[in-house]
Structure formats: structure tokens, C-alpha cells
Amino acid sequence: MNAIVTLQNVTKRYTRGKQTVEVLHGIDLEIAQGDFVALMGPSGSGKTTLLNLIGGLDQPSTGSVAVAGERIDSLSGSRLAKWRARHIGFVFQFYNLMPMLTAQRNVELPLLLTSLSASQRKRNAEAALAVVGLAERARHKPNELSGGQAQRVAIARALVADPTLLVCDEPTGDLDRSTADEILNLLQVLNREHGKTIVMVTHDPKAAEFATHQLHLDKGKLVGTTATSTTAA
Amino acid sequence: MFKQTIAVTSMNLRALPQRLGISLVIVIGIAVTVAVLVSVGAMATGFQKTLSNTGRDDRVIVLRGGSEAELSSTISRDNTLTILDAPGVKRDADGKPIGSADMVAIVSLPLKASGSGANVTLRGVGPKMPVLRPEIRIVEGRMFTPALRELIVGRGAVKQFSGLDLGSKVSFRDADWTVVGIFESNGDAHESELMTDIETALSAYRRNLFQSVTVMLESPEAFNAYKDRLTTDPTLGVDVKREPDYYAKQSQGLKKLLDLLSFGVGGIMALGAIFGTLNTMYTAVSSRGVEIATLRAIGFGALPVVVSVFVEALALALIGGALGAIGAWIFFNGNTVNTLGANFTQVVFNLTVSPALLVNGIVWACVIGVIGGLFPAVRAARLPIATALRAG
Numbered sequence: 001m002n003a004i005v006t007l008q009n010v011t012k013r014y015t016r017g018k019q020t021v022e023v024l025h026g027i028d029l030e031i032a033q034g035d036f037v038a039l040m041g042p043s044g045s046g047k048t049t050l051l052n053l054i055g056g057l058d059q060p061s062t063g064s065v066a067v068a069g070e071r072i073d074s075l076s077g078s079r080l081a082k083w084r085a086r087h088i089g090f091v092f093q094f095y096n097l098m099p100m101l102t103a104q105r106n107v108e109l110p111l112l113l114t115s116l117s118a119s120q121r122k123r124n125a126e127a128a129l130a131v132v133g134l135a136e137r138a139r140h141k142p143n144e145l146s147g148g149q150a151q152r153v154a155i156a157r158a159l160v161a162d163p164t165l166l167v168c169d170e171p172t173g174d175l176d177r178s179t180a181d182e183i184l185n186l187l188q189v190l191n192r193e194h195g196k197t198i199v200m201v202t203h204d205p206k207a208a209e210f211a212t213h214q215l216h217l218d219k220g221k222l223v224g225t226t227a228t229s230t231t232a233a
Numbered sequence: 234m235f236k237q238t239i240a241v242t243s244m245n246l247r248a249l250p251q252r253l254g255i256s257l258v259i260v261i262g263i264a265v266t267v268a269v270l271v272s273v274g275a276m277a278t279g280f281q282k283t284l285s286n287t288g289r290d291d292r293v294i295v296l297r298g299g300s301e302a303e304l305s306s307t308i309s310r311d312n313t314l315t316i317l318d319a320p321g322v323k324r325d326a327d328g329k330p331i332g333s334a335d336m337v338a339i340v341s342l343p344l345k346a347s348g349s350g351a352n353v354t355l356r357g358v359g360p361k362m363p364v365l366r367p368e369i370r371i372v373e374g375r376m377f378t379p380a381l382r383e384l385i386v387g388r389g390a391v392k393q394f395s396g397l398d399l400g401s402k403v404s405f406r407d408a409d410w411t412v413v414g415i416f417e418s419n420g421d422a423h424e425s426e427l428m429t430d431i432e433t434a435l436s437a438y439r440r441n442l443f444q445s446v447t448v449m450l451e452s453p454e455a456f457n458a459y460k461d462r463l464t465t466d467p468t469l470g471v472d473v474k475r476e477p478d479y480y481a482k483q484s485q486g487l488k489k490l491l492d493l494l495s496f497g498v499g500g501i502m503a504l505g506a507i508f509g510t511l512n513t514m515y516t517a518v519s520s521r522g523v524e525i526a527t528l529r530a531i532g533f534g535a536l537p538v539v540v541s542v543f544v545e546a547l548a549l550a551l552i553g554g555a556l557g558a559i560g561a562w563i564f565f566n567g568n569t570v571n572t573l574g575a576n577f578t579q580v581v582f583n584l585t586v587s588p589a590l591l592v593n594g595i596v597w598a599c600v601i602g603v604i605g606g607l608f609p610a611v612r613a614a615r616l617p618i619a620t621a622l623r624a625g
Contacts, residue, residue, distance in 0.1 A: 052619045057530055078534055085532025092622070096527040100247045112240045113532045157531075 004164065004197050005031035005054055010063035012049050012220075023049045024220045027063070031213075036191040036198045038208035038228075041217035047201045048169055050217065054199055055167040056084045068164045085113040089158030093170035095150040097142040103129060103153045104138040110161040128156035131194075132186060148179035155186060159196070166190065168200040172207050184210040238537040241528060245521075245541040246548060252520065255513045259546070260553040262509040263601055267557030267594040270499040272565045274593065275584040277491035281484055283582035287421035288476025290453040291323075292365070295446040295463065298470045302483065303337045303444040310334075312469055316446045321459035323449045325364060332448035333359035333366075336434045340405045340427065342394040353390055354426040355405075357434025365449055369423065374399045374414035379430040382437070385414035387424035389582070403427075406437040420583065422480060447476070503601055510605025514546050518613040525613050526621030535614035542613050546606025547599060554598020561594070562586040 012024040024046045031037050031054075039047045052058040053065050056072050059080075065073045068087055075083060089110075090096075097106045107125040116124065129135050132152040142150050151171060158166055168187065172180035188210050190196040200211060208214045209228055216224040249256050295316050300306035308316070313334035322330040336357035341350040360379070363369065377383035384403065391397045402409040410429070418424045435441065450459060453475075460473040474482075518525070525538055566586035 048623075049619075055530075057622070058617070058619045081529065081532050081534050083532075084530065088532075090527075090530050092527070094523075096523060096622075098244055098524060098527075100244060100251070109240070109528070110531050112236055 003030040004033040038211035045217040087164040089163040091168040093173040128160040242541040263553030264557035271561035279585040321455040337444040357431035389424035514609035542610035550602025558594040
């Protein structure tokens with residue numbers, strides 16, 4: 001197995017006042033390149049915390065996190081920011097688009113962290129919007145888009161810099177069933193046809209069926225891994 | 234890094250209309266603070282300008298020893314002759330000294346603004362006054378005639394007091410005095426005065442003592458010798474000052490008060506504006522917490538975020554500062570006001586909003602913006618990304 005994400009004996013503790021709460025206990029995990037992994041579990045099981053560690057938004061209290069062969073658990077804040085720009089595409093539950101920017105400008109944002117020229121950035125953003133089927137909405141602002149369209153723009157933004165890993169936190173949590181299925185189909189296409197490795201947190205068993213593997217967390221521990229035999233389509 | 238900073242800052246600034254309400258709190262708070270600072274400064278500048286315009290280096294005022302102002306000074310007629318005749322005093326073509334022994338009295342006249350009485354200086358001047366003070370120009374009417382109860386009135390006094398128009402009669406010392414001329418004097422302190430012939434004034438007030446003698450020296454360099462000669466004469470007992478020094482001293486008290494107002498009241502207001510800006514910027518940062526966290530998740534560094542919040546605060550402060558400064562300039566610059574000057578009489582002066590004051594106001598606004606933006610900017614950059622994303 002060609003692991004792109006490797007976690008070894010990862011724990012995560014938060015201190016609030018005098019209380020220390022351990023959210024993740026000794027997680028060992030490998031995710032192979034090209035996998036589409038659904039992280040499942042009840043509320044408070046540590047799914048989002050685990051996703052944040054994989055995406056470099058947070059760092060473990062102990063243990064190691066390596067993504068694409070690079071240890072990220074001890075990187076400084078600024079190096080971690082540069083690392084995220086190079087390796088991670090984020091998709092959030094509420095899209096997190098910049099309200100004052102058009103769809104195309106939103107998609108271009110990660111490219112501002114590269115050395116691409118303005119014209120190249122524009123071309124790449126248009127291409128990413130075309131991949132998610134929204135080329136004709138490039139000049140629309142987020143408030144002129146439906147929830148599904150806004151999430152597609154967010155996915156285009158996550159894709160545009162060709163990251164190593166797509167990290168999705170409840171990407172369909174704010175959408176109705178049919179729109180959610182469209183988004184999940186899109187993620188599946190990105191995984192199958194474009195070879196994107198995807199880690200997705202979800203509560204929804206139907207959403208998890210679109211993934212190639214399901215990881216189950218409970219009370220901060222990995223309690224099971226299942227390969228989805230027949231993925232939804 | 235530069236590209237990131239420009240991108241985040243421009244996003245911030247473009248989002249300002251969406252936060253119009255809270256942005257206006259900063260703008261208005263700073264505008265009012267700057268307007269107050271500039272207008273108090275305009276008073277100080279205008280008053281100083283008026284008094285510093287009064288006088289020349291080659292003119293000297295002589296008062297009784299220990300007198301701070303003309304009203305508390307008395308000089309006998311004999312002594313005025315000694316003072317006028319002393320070496321160093323410039324003489325005219327006829328060999329007569331260029332100087333004027335003045336009598337100063339207070340006349341109470343109704344102010345135009347309130348109708349209430351206020352003191353104005355009546356100055357009896359000698360026949361050499363036009364040569365001594367060439368800056369005094371009759372702009373309407375004519376010069377008074379000696380021995381007649383006629384007055385010439387300064388432009389500033391005409392603006393502030395009622396009943397001083399050309400041809401009007403003013404009653405004091407049981408007589409009617411006719412305004413026969415209106416003069417300008419480069420906006421100096423004399424423009425707030427009434428002037429008449431010295432002998433007529435002495436006669437009306439039944440006095441034989443003068444308050445001051447002003448002389449023109451042969452040159453500014455003649456001052457020390459002239460001063461030494463008069464102050465070492467034990468029969469005179471006088472103080473000798475160059476005119477600019479005398480009038481600068483007269484403005485000291487008000488200058489101190491205005492400085493206190495400027496730095497005291499202005500400082501307190503500025504402190505209030507800083508807290509207002511801090512509060513507003515914290516709110517702005519908090520309302521944009523998810524946007525900022527998203528940008529940082531994507532890979533934008535903390536510095537561009539700090540700079541963008543900072544620039545936003547600074548931009549709002551600059552807008553507020555400019556509005557305050559422009560407002561002060563529109564509403565206050567050139568306004569004529571009066572205050573109690575020397576002799577317990579009114580000195581009329583124009584509020585002067587100078588370019589230096591405007592720059593000063595903008596600098597104050599920037600300082601408020603910098604301090605008010607700094608802490609929220611640092612907070613925005615230090616907030617853990619995961620926490621900020623969850624807060625959304």
C-alpha cells in the first residue's frame with residue numbers, strides 16, 4: 001500500500017481552564033494514495049479533530065502525522081501554512097466562500113499563493129470551474145448561487161492548485177438529498193477519474209457509501225475500517 | 234507575501250460597505266476628535282497670528298516698570314518727552330521723533346452676537362501715529378480730526394461690536410463720538426481697537442498721564458542701547474520691550490489654556506476614539522472570523538491578515554481624519570471670534586486652520602487608527618484556525 005497519510009500513535013488533548021480533555025487516543029492510521037475515505041462517528045467522537053490534524057490545521061499533542069512523506073506535526077505556523085497551500089484543498093460544510101468575490105475570484109484565491117501569472121491564474125480558475133460544471137457562473141457572487149452551486153465553487157477552489165489531498169468537512173451537511181448526491185458524485189468523479197485522494201468527515205451513512213473506505217471513530221478511537229464494496233454512483 | 238497582502242487587504246476593503254454601520258462608528262468618532270483638535274488648534278494659531286502680526290522688530294513699547302500691560306501702566310507727560318527724545322529713536326524729515334505716547338481706556342460696547350456689553354480698547358494716539366504705524370490703513374472714511382470727538386475704528390471691532398459703522402455715534406464719557414473712519418491693520422491686535430486724538434482722549438477722561446510710549450528705532454539693532462539708556466535712568470522707572478516680545482507675552486496665557494484644551498480635552502477624546510476603534514475593529518475581526526480562518530486554512534500567512542486588518546483601521550481613520558479636518562476647515566477657518574486679551578479688552582481674531590494643523594489632525598487620526606487596529610489585527614492572526622472555523 002502506497003500510504004499518502006500516516007498517523008502514528010496520535011493523541012490530541014485540549015486544555016480548558018484547569019481541565020484537560022483528551023479528544024483522540026493513540027490513533028494509528030494509513031490512507032493510501034487514490035483512496036476516498038469517509039470518517040464516520042457520532043458527535044464528539046473526534047472526526048473533525050482528526051481531519052484537522054490530517055489537513056494541517058491543528059497539531060497533535062503526541063504522535064506523528066506525515067502527509068506525502070513529510071512530517072507536519074512539528075512544523076511552525078508559517079511553514080505549515082505554506083505546506084497547506086501546496087498539499088491540501090479544503091471543502092467546508094458551509095462553503096466558506098468570500099462573499100465579496102465572484103466565483104472565479106474565489107477559485108483563484110489559492111493560486112495567489114503560487115507564482116502563476118494573473119492570466120494563468122484566470123485560465124486555471126476557469127478550468128476548475130468547468131470541471132465542477134459551473135463555467136457559466138464564473139462572474140456570479142456567492143449570494144447569487146444555490147447551496148449546491150456554492151459548494152461546487154468551493155470544490156473548484158479546493159482543486160485549482162492541484163493539491164495532494166482533498167479534505168472535506170461535512171461537505172453535504174447543508175444540502176438537501178439530491179444536491180448532496182450531486183456533490184458526492186462530483187467528489188467520486190474527482191477520485192476515480194482525476195485520481196484525487198479524498199478524506200471526508202460525514203455523519204451521513206449514505207454519503208459514506210460514495211467513499212472507497214469508511215473509518216469509524218468512537219470516543220476518540222478508531223473502532224473499525226470497512227472497505228465499501230459497491231460504492232454509490 | 235506582497236501579493237497575498239494586497240489580495241487580503243483589497244478583499245477587506247471591498248467588504249467595508251457590508252460593515253457600513255460599524256465602520257461609520259470609527260469614521261465619525263475619529264472625525265469628531267480631529268475636528269475638535271483642529272478647531273482648538275485653529276484658535277491658538279489665529280490668536281497667536283494676530284498678536285505676532287502686531288509689532289515690528291524696530292518698534293519698541295515703553296511701559297512703567299513692572300507693568301505687564303498698558304492698562305496698569307502710567308507715564309507722566311515729562312517722561313514721555315524724555316522717552317521720545319532719547320537717542321536711537323528714528324526721526325522724520327523735520328527731525329521730530331517718530332513715536333506716540335498713547336492713552337488707553339476701556340469702553341463698554343454691545344457685542345453684535347449677544348447684545349451684551351464687552352470691553353473694547355480706546356486708544357488715544359499722537360500725531361505721528363500714521364508714520365509710526367504705516368500698517369494702519371484707513372479703508373473707509375477718513376482720519377479723525379484732532380480736538381474733535383471723532384474715532385477711527387478697527388475692522389475687527391466693527392465686525393464684533395454693534396454701532397461702530399461709519400458715521401455712527403458712540404456715547405461714552407458724557408459725549409457722542411462720531412466714527413469717521415474704519416481701518417485695517419493686517420489683522421493685528423489694533424484692529425480690535427478704537428482710536429482717537431491723544432489730547433482729545435486725555436481731555437475727555439480728564440487725565441494727564443499716558444499708558445505707554447511706542448517709538449520707532451533707527452534700526453532693530455539700536456534696541457539694546459535704547460533700552461539701556463531708558464532703564465538706567467532712575468527718573469524714568471520704565472520697562473522697554475520690542476513690540477513682538479510684548480505681544481507674544483500677552484498671548485502666553487491664552488496659548489497655555491488652548492494648549493491645555495488641545496492636549497487635555499483633545500487627548501481624552503483621542504483616547505475615547507482609540508477605544509471606539511479597538512471595539513469596532515474587534516467586532517469587524519470577529520464578524521469576519523470565518524473568512525480570515527478560511528484564508529489561513531487555504532495557506533495565507535498571518536502577516537497578510539495582520540496587515541489587512543491594520544490597513545482597514547488605518548483607512549477608516551484616514552477617512553475620519555480627513556472628514557474632521559475638512560469639516561473644521563469649512564466651518565471654522567476664517568471665522569472671526571474674540572477673546573479677552575491684554576487690558577481686559579476684547580481681541581478679535583480669525584480662527585486659522587493652517588496646513589500644518591490639517592496635517593497634524595490627519596497624523597492624530599493615523600495614530601488612533603494604528604493603535605486601534607493593532608490589537609485586533611494581532612488577535613485575528615493568532616486565533617487558532619480550527620477554533621475560528623468551528624465558530625462559523
